[in-house]
Amino acid sequence: MELPLAFNAQLFIQLLVNGITLGSLYGLIALGYSMVYGILKLLNFAHGDVYMFGAFAGYGALSLLGGPLSPNIAIAPLIVLMFLAGMVVSGLLGVVVERFAYRPLRDAPRIAPLISALGVSFFLQNSALLLFGAQFRTYNSFVLGSKNAEFFEPGPLTDPVFVVKDVNIQLVQLLVVATTVSLMVALTLLVAKTQIGKAMRATSYDREAAAMMGIDTDRVIASTFFIGSVLAGAAGVMFGLLFSQVFHFMGFLAGLKGFTAAVVGGIGSIPGAMLGGLLVGLAESFAAGYLGGRWADLTVFGILILVLLVRPTGLLGTRAIQKV
């Protein structure tokens, strides 16, 4: 019975590749959630919408440079510029949101920043709808960079780089994973080795004490938001490159899943966010493949609830010991 086995392996590997790619995306989003929670104990519901604006910013850059069907520059610098646009816009948006919606609530009861975050999320989502309309924008990544885009000749993004058991691993997928890995390495180095990383860790342990030790906590928190949002912006552009379409509502589901990833991995933990992202991506991919698209989202939620019941602080999270 050769054929079914071959089919199985191919499907499996395809789903695996999809899952890893998707997981990288979710991991980047999860990092933003984790970092902000670690430092402020705040669940930043607006994070998904910052990601969405990053995707739109990437599209904006693409349009300014000639649009997906006839770009003015070569594809490599084009993609770099798109990333930069997405990351910068998201980063700045994140900082502005923190400054106006969260900073005044530093000492308010816990529910206040939560509701404020939800308010920001509504505001951003619907502002995007107002500004950009309900129409989907597309990166046209299939034909991006090709010489005959109008004739639907595929561009380099979908070129297979490896082939494993008849499964194409496309350039764009490799690009996404490689970028994610490098960003994550950069982040880990930043947190572990630099002064600001140390300041971030100190502020997350005890904000008041950090302030008393001369750390400018406002700046540290703003930097945390900036970095987390930059990563989300990168993820937004990646989504556009992978799936072509950007729309005002994309932040909601992606944000939710990124959030799941952060919690599953252990919110506040950076390696946990990546691990969680991978898990969620793989779960969604395999569930969609084997159970059908209808059950994909439910599976992800189910995993979250299961993990939290068994290990309330997430897989790599630390249990804070409270002195009574």
Added chain:
Amino acid sequence: MEPAGDTPRVGVDDWVASHEARLDQRGGFAGLARKIDDRVPAWARLAVFAGFAATLPLWMGRGDLFVYGIFTLIYILLGLGLNVVVGYAGLLDLGYVAFFGFGAYFYALLSSEQYGIHWPSAISFPVVVASTALLGLVLGIPSRRLLGDYLAIVTLFFGQAFVVFVNAANPKVAGTGLTGGPNGIADIDPNDLFGYELTTRTQQFYFLLFVVVAVLAGLHFLNESRTGRAWRALREDPLAAQAMSIPVNRLKLMAFAFGAGIAGLAGCIFAAVLTAVTSGNFALPILITIYAIMILGGIGSLTGVVIGAIVINVSFQFLAPENPQNNARVLFYAVVMLLLVLGVRPWWRLGVVLGGVAVLGFAANAVVEAISPSWTAGAVVEAGRLGFISDWVIVPAGHDRFANAAYITLVVAVLTLTRVRGWWRTGLLIPTVYLSAIVWETSFVEQPAVARWILFGALLVFLMTVRPQGLLGTPRVEIV
């Protein structure tokens, strides 16, 4: 030692004792609301509310009664239920709307053509409410191990899972999709009072009013009882509450069950009134609306929930796409005026702002028209009696880019307003108000559904940063 002479007696006992009284003096409008809440006894407030509500069917049209009367009452009920979980017991349940949905769908399954079951309300109501309460209990069980934020997360996902399940999963049970997928369940039977069917809006309204009044009374008594005190103690400090003989876990479960039961009750009535249910009725925006209602009024306050529901639902419906634009416009300008009147002191400064805005408008309009007529050629949508507005705001023909630019400028202006003080603020207020009118006329009026969510989101942020305890709440002291 006693300070000599006329020095301030800071720290001396009765100065401390009158602290509360001094706090109450401040706060203008909110202070007035609190005074009413404190001085007027509960039964009187309930009577005023019920009395006023009872007159509604006498002067409201059927359509208005539906959106302004019935919907407000449903929201009050939901707010009351959430208040038990969040306000009394301090548990952050972000999936609360799923109980509402569960109640509605279950009632629909028991009283519609979906499976041909048509149970009378006298049976379906208790069954649905009890089942929803049980579901709340089940969801509450993991809450023992989950603290604060984690509970919020799990409940949030439960709420999302419910929507996805009902919408996409829709498993086949006994031949038909259980929940009807994206189409939901239609042709739902009306509620009936032991055989007497409630088919007209007036009948449904009075029934719902009765239910709301009963729940208000019941919750009031519950709050004053040992259970209410135990819930509040649990909310303050679960560890200390346990040390003081309070069975914290049992009370958490009770709160979940109670809140869920009330939501289930609301679901039964909602499904019958709407005669159809879809997943969209129970999604995140509805949850946030319920939270907004509870927070606006002040968490933990029954009166607050009622007021919050009235304010929010009425404003929402005013801005509904189906509503003639004129209503919404009137509301918009009225609210802007109200904010200015409340926020700008003293009177003469307010006059400067209003005068400045008027002058700026007409002047800008005239100048722009002179330079480039197409810039003011756009029509003001359904201006009606306020037609002079077209001479005041700038509405270019074909104004997408302009509208976007105006919107972004407005956001920047508002954010800047929060950072400046004194005359800078007053000065900046003038162009900001004018800009808001422009934004209203060029984009909001054309997309009222989007506009109301934008304003809603902004309201939430504003509310939290300015007055997190809501209208009738007291500022809480929390040890973080």
Added chain:
Amino acid sequence: MTPLFEFKGVTKSFGGLTVADRLDFHVDEGEIVSLIGPNGAGKTTAFNLATGIYRPDSGEILFDGENVVGLQPHKITQLGIARTFQTLRLFLNMTVKENVMAAAYGHTRSTVVEAIFRLPRARREEREISQLAEEKLAFFGQRLAGYRHQQQAYNLSYANRRRLEIARAMATNPRLLLLDEPAAGMNPAETHELTELIGRLRTDGGYTVLVIEHDMHVVEGISDRVIALDHGVKIAEGSFEQVATNELVIEAYLGLQGAA
């Protein structure tokens, strides 16, 4: 006569840190016993073990002969052990009187249904709880009287907060009161008042009291017996004079030099 309260071989570790090491002590009914020792000796831990917040790794904790290990904290309180907290854990956003009334939950029985429909038992218990609260608050004389009842707990001065904690613990109708550093942060006048109060807790209130204290004047003034702990181990027991002059105790507080 069986002791009212007894620790038998109680051991507890957190990771590598042993906070209680085969701890053995007892308190007889009607006694006032003081628990002393340097910081980190395991005194508050002993309280946490006694009230069910921590579970001992081994050993028994007997209250009136019954082992209470493994019981939920609220159950232990309902059996008759109440405590105050070293770091004060009042219900800050509730009034003074409500704080005390809340603690009466454990020995009342009216249900939610009775409360909603205002049935007789619920109304009667409300009156009783209200009276009980006023009684317990009256223990402190004018300090927590009259207008104070309606004050929010966060408005109270530090000393009054400490008193309220004790009043609240009393409202659970316990037989044994565990007071964790009740005099911490008080000035000499307040400390003196407190010393008298603890004595009255026994004579007027009928409670058995176990007190953690650092202030030796208080310890001297109230104790029938003193127990000294260090690093989770009981190092001395006896009258105040005996324990105060004990070499191990002096060494624990002042180091070897001090003992010399």
